[in-house]
Amino acid sequence: MRILVRANAHRPVLDDSGQVGVEVASSPDTPGRPDRWTWSIRLLDQPPSPTVAEPSGDDHLADVVRRDLDGPDGSGTLEVAVDPAVVAPEVDVLGFSEAGELERDPNDLVALLVTEGAADIEGRHLLQRLDTLVLEGDDPVRISIDPTGGPASVAVVRLRSTQAATVNWVP
Numbered sequence: 001m002r003i004l005v006r007a008n009a010h011r012p013v014l015d016d017s018g019q020v021g022v023e024v025a026s027s028p029d030t031p032g033r034p035d036r037w038t039w040s041i042r043l044l045d046q047p048p049s050p051t052v053a054e055p056s057g058d059d060h061l062a063d064v065v066r067r068d069l070d071g072p073d074g075s076g077t078l079e080v081a082v083d084p085a086v087v088a089p090e091v092d093v094l095g096f097s098e099a100g101e102l103e104r105d106p107n108d109l110v111a112l113l114v115t116e117g118a119a120d121i122e123g124r125h126l127l128q129r130l131d132t133l134v135l136e137g138d139d140p141v142r143i144s145i146d147p148t149g150g151p152a153s154v155a156v157v158r159l160r161s162t163q164a165a166t167v168n169w170v171p
Helices: none
Strands: 003-005 011-015 018-027 039-044 063-071 074-082 087-096 100-103 109-116 119-121 125-127 132-135 142-147 152-161
Touching: 003 018, 018 074, 018 109, 018 132, 039 109, 063 087, 063 152, 074 087, 074 152, 087 100, 087 142, 109 119, 109 142, 125 132, 142 152
Parallel strands: none
Antiparallel strands: 003 132, 011 018, 018 039, 039 074, 063 074, 087 152, 100 142, 109 132, 109 152, 119 125, 119 142
């Protein structure tokens, strides 16, 4: 199930002082759903303060990977949090000055988040800065990425199951 999330659709992440970032995607992605929380991807304006709630609502369930994103459009922190009993994360930020290709394991969920510039994904999805494309299951395993209008940076978040099942997104 290929899902495109535009930058203006991200959910705010709050602490005591107000909004400190946005949640790009999570599973489940609707607060209050009875489904077990397994993962989330957030963009934070600054390193998180202790008052930023863990996505699961339970600190001991989260294994967190953070990557600083510094560039001409500003800086921030990409945060990927997972329930380690269910999911293992891998996070890379790749630069593209010309067309390239990624490969994903069909059992993995891969989120592509444009952090700088713009990129044409698979020749059919034009992603601007902070737009995200989530691929899983029967979606393509070879993913073409072509920067448009200059170089682009793309955060690649790979979520692999630590159990026999595949990782998916419960929208």
